[in-house]
Amino acid sequence: MASFFSSRLFFISLVCVVIAATLPFYVSGYILGLLTVAFYFGVFAMAWDLLFGFAGEVNFGPTFLIGTGAYTAGILNNQFGWSVYLCILLGALASVVAGFVLALPALRVRGPYFGLTTLVAVLMLQNFVVVFADLTGGEIGLTIPDVITINAGANYWIALGFMTVSAAILYGLSQSPVGLVLQASGQDPVQAGALGFNIVKHKLAAFIVSAFFSGLSGALLVFYFGTASVGTVVDVAVGVNVIVSAVLGGRRTVLGAALGAIFLIVAGEFLRPTGELATFIVSAVALLVVLFFPGGFLGAALSREARS
């Protein structure tokens, strides 16, 4: 742990954050808005990597956690007009509860079935949103009356700060002794059990942490957007983007996941003039990275550093 603060990775991260913090002084509101969304996505991807990279569980339904947090916060604000911060907090907690309810049975099933269970959960949430349209705004989307602030710079700083703090916590967790136990449980559950670790407990805890950050970030995102819709926080395609980000950035690196998310969102936006082609190009790049650098951006960079 101590070695991290003197490592190159820490230094580079620090420089990146400091530079990023100065952006509002000289870039356009358009770019700030783009990065704001990218930062929230970065947290989604990091939270997902904690499950996949460390606990070894492929969660195909990151948007179940994200969407639950986002919609809970949005609905509470819309229905009762409660304060933004309370709504965000309750959104995150709702996501934790939903994650717990999902993971408890899902962690008992073996291998690919966990992934399938989480995928089904997304479809159920999507259905719920559509069926209870009075409450959720249905397919049109939910209008959220309050915002945190309308200042683009302030929104940007909030997102950057939130991502930085989340990254510090998630990365720290992944490198701590509990992170090691989690990784051991993911790699060989039978052996980890025989070493005296309650695998279900550790994986459940990882799921809850992942749910908390996903839900919190989802709630913050909808307050930034001013609306919540299936297409932005629940759809399976959104989940796929989160997964691609994490894999692209580098499995088991946590920080790489955030890089991957920022890359994916920014690249997608810059390629928007190419129309339909944009998705294709981004996907092709993602595929190439996965094929030639299976460790992802950060994985490749770190192993180069380790070699030299």
Place this chain on the structure above:
Amino acid sequence: MDQTVTTATLTVRGLTKRFGGLTAVKNLSFDLHPGEILGLIGPNGSGKSTAMKSVMGIERPTAGEVLFEGENVAGLPAHKIARKGFGMVFQHSRPLNRQTVLENIMVALLPDSLFMLFPDKALTERAKWIAERVGLGAVMDRRPPTLPFADLRRLELAKAIARDPKVVLVDEPFAGLTSAEVGTFSALIRSFRDEGRAVMLVDHNVKSVAALVDRVLAMYLGEEITTGRAEDVMKNETVRRVYLGGAIETHARPETSFKDKVPLLQVENVSVHYGKAQALENVSIHVHEGEFVSVVGLNGAGKTTLFNTISGFLPYTGEILRGGQPLRGTGPAKIARSGLVQCPESRELFGEMTVRENLDLGGQHLDDAARAKQLAWLFELFPILKERQGQMAQTLSGGEQQMLAIGRALMMQPQILVLDEPTLGLAPVILELLSKALEKLRQTTKITVLLGEQNVTFALPHADRVYVLEHARIVWEGDPGRFAAEAGKDFL
């Protein structure tokens, strides 16, 4: 030592484990005292590993009691049993590859708590001490993928004893080790006993087990045959019949008896590199049609690399000729289909498919009649595979998996069969069976065999010719009769 005075650490009574209709362990009872090593022997699939896993809580016993210091722990989950004072050494190691050896040992020392956020200095000290103790002192800061096989096994021992368990369960610690390494591991296990731990040991290396244990329990079909001192158990009629078998007979023929002028397979000055490390250096070997050639070498000498190169999996310099034609440029799938079939050391079974499906995949290029005939022949060779046709391959016992891997290779009716450490995990009686089968095969067909082994008691008797591979180079070639005198020092 007098066992009536000490009370048993572990008392097992009527332990039974059923998988569906199969009773893997039947009404097993034994005591394990502090400072005692109990050996568990028996043919493949007799239930040794299952008995161990049932004690450890990895498998839930169907019936019976497992008393640890008087308390019944049967039915508790593994992590609870482990915390009471049990440690287990697994056959297959899957260490954390990104962490150092020391960190891997640290993991075993951590408490089962969700709030252990900062490493504890004392734990690091203890992990260092354990690393020294099992002989990993010099490689503490290396990562597991860079370690030789024996060190990976040491790491497993280190993790198992990390939290100072009173009962240590060890499943096949000697498999794949050289005789010198078996010696060091025996000494280590003996030191566990001398510290007062109760040790239970399973291995097919009968000689080393007999030399190490205080008592032996022999099992067959899930049941106890007999228990007692090693010499007496080994003399038992049933144990001899179902487990030990007879000695492996010698069958070598002189090289001049092979008629083909151009060898069937020629490896000429082949070199292979993994990154900067050289795995093979100017290796040349040749194999005649119908010949049985053994490549003998210790762990890491390069046997598997040699075979993988021949099978077309690795880039190389030099030439590999099959019947005079260069093999370069031919892909692994095509090489296999043309009759050069490798049975890899790592088995590579389709774990979620049944035994029968695995075999049918091997024989898929045969027509129905030929496949049925081959299958019937194979089932005669390994009757257990016939019984277990519907079982998922990954639930087979270690030795049963090995038989399946060999069986699948044989289903391909190879012209050249490459066997990489086929004896790994097989009971002596099965080795004898396999030996006879190979002999029959070579009498009745034109099969050519290239065998890689560390176990010379299996490699020598069949071989017409032997190569010794050492540190990536062929250092000796000759007939098996001269081996013992000229090259046997590391192996015998």
